[in-house]
Amino acid sequence: KTPVIIDCDPGIDDVMMLLLALRHESIDVKLITTSAGNQTQDKVVDNALRFVSYIGEEVEIARGLDKPMLRDLVIADHIHGETGIGGVELPDPDFEVSDRTAIEAMVSVLNEASEPITIVATGPLTNVGALLLAHPEVKPKIKQIVLMGGAARGGNVTPKAEFNMFVDPEAAEIVMQSGVPVVKCGLDVTHQAYLDQMDLRLLKVSGTELSETLYEMLAFYKDAQATSPFLEPYHAEVVRLHDLCAIAYVIDPSLFKGDDYFVTVESSGAYTTGATVVDHLRTLGEEPNAHVLHSVDRKRFVELFYSVLEE
Ligand code: BDR
Numbered sequence: 280k281t282p283v284i285i286d287c288d289p290g291i292d293d294v295m296m297l298l299l300a301l302r303h304e305s306i307d308v309k310l311i312t313t314s315a316g317n318q319t320q321d322k323v324v325d326n327a328l329r330f331v332s333y334i335g336e337e338v339e340i341a342r343g344l345d346k347p348m349l350r351d352l353v354i355a356d357h358i359h360g361e362t363g364i365g366g367v368e369l370p371d372p373d374f375e376v377s378d379r380t381a382i383e384a385m386v387s388v389l390n391e392a393s394e395p396i397t398i399v400a401t402g403p404l405t406n407v408g409a410l411l412l413a414h415p416e417v418k419p420k421i422k423q424i425v426l427m428g429g430a431a432r433g434g435n436v437t438p439k440a441e442f443n444m445f446v447d448p449e450a451a452e453i454v455m456q457s458g459v460p461v462v463k464c465g466l467d468v469t470h471q472a473y474l475d476q477m478d479l480r481l482l483k484v485s486g487t488e489l490s491e492t493l494y495e496m497l498a499f500y501k502d503a504q505a506t507s508p509f510l511e512p513y514h515a516e517v518v519r520l521h522d523l524c525a526i527a528y529v530i531d532p533s534l535f536k537g538d539d540y541f542v543t544v545e546s547s548g549a550y551t552t553g554a555t556v557v558d559h560l561r562t563l564g565e566e567p568n569a570h571v572l573h574s575v576d577r578k579r580f581v582e583l584f585y586s587v588l589e590e
């Protein structure tokens with residue numbers, strides 16, 4: 280089993296990622312930490328506790344930082360709703376949030392592990408950036424950081440910036456330049472990682488309580504994406520599961536294709552704050568610091584996700 284720490288901001292696609300991570304036989308989730316992003320820290324930590332309980336799992340969930348390193352928090356309630364998980368109401372959780380902070384818990388889990396751990400990050404990188412800044416000694420204990428964020432080409436909150444990078448570009452840049460191996464699932468690949476109408480119908484007719492709950496969340500997400508002024512029209516037909524790419528890569532990297540590039544995150548651009556500059560021309564003279572994914576076998580990706588729905 281691959282040991283992982285998950286840092287996320289649930290978030291509808293984060294929830295799908297948690298389900299696959301917690302249910303897949305090849306993954307051992309050691310810790311979940313929450314990142315303020317899609318909603319406030321209070322709401323994302325509550326969503327994580329409720330959802331993990333709802334699917335019958337229990338794992339330490341530690342509360343992360345309340346706001347980005349240097350900026351005010353920007354949330355994505357227009358996409359994930361007032362609660363952060365669409366209109367779905369999940370029952371009260373069966374267990375409580377950890378009494379350790381996200382950073383304390385990450386440091387101790389990394390130090391106690393018998394092998395290097397993969398960090399899967401699917402929200403703004405505030406917690407992971409703070410960890411690397413405050414505790415550089417844990418870097419050798421991190422096998423790699425597989426993150427959802429950025430875009431080689433267009434963004435989704437500004438013409439150039441993707442949401443997770445836009446919210447905390449300073450933290451993202453610390454992660455990118457940390458020297459820890461990074462795998463980057465940006466919009467270039469996550470826009471190919473979608474459920475189409477047929478996939479959604481399959482979920483709807485499968486008739487389990489879980490599939491109904493997921494369908495309800497995804498229907499909300501799809502409508503929100505479809506009415507977003509930032510997204511191309513064909514978005515209306517599909518629902519993109521950005522965050523699921525990060526855990527799918529850890530489970531089966533052969534689903535994806537990518538290349539190694541130097542990547543830097545813009546934090547002071549007049550129009551480009553939060554843009555990930557991917558040196559695809561290799562003209563910046565820097566060594567590659569990230570494996571940047573650019574395509575996914577969509578059919579196998581969806582099969583992998585649906586393989587954990589029946590348990
Ligand atoms: C990312 O932003 C969030 O809204 C999603 O959960 C995903 O992590 C996509 O840009």
Ligand code: CA
Pocket residue numbers: 287288289290292293317401402522
């Ligand atoms: Ca997310």
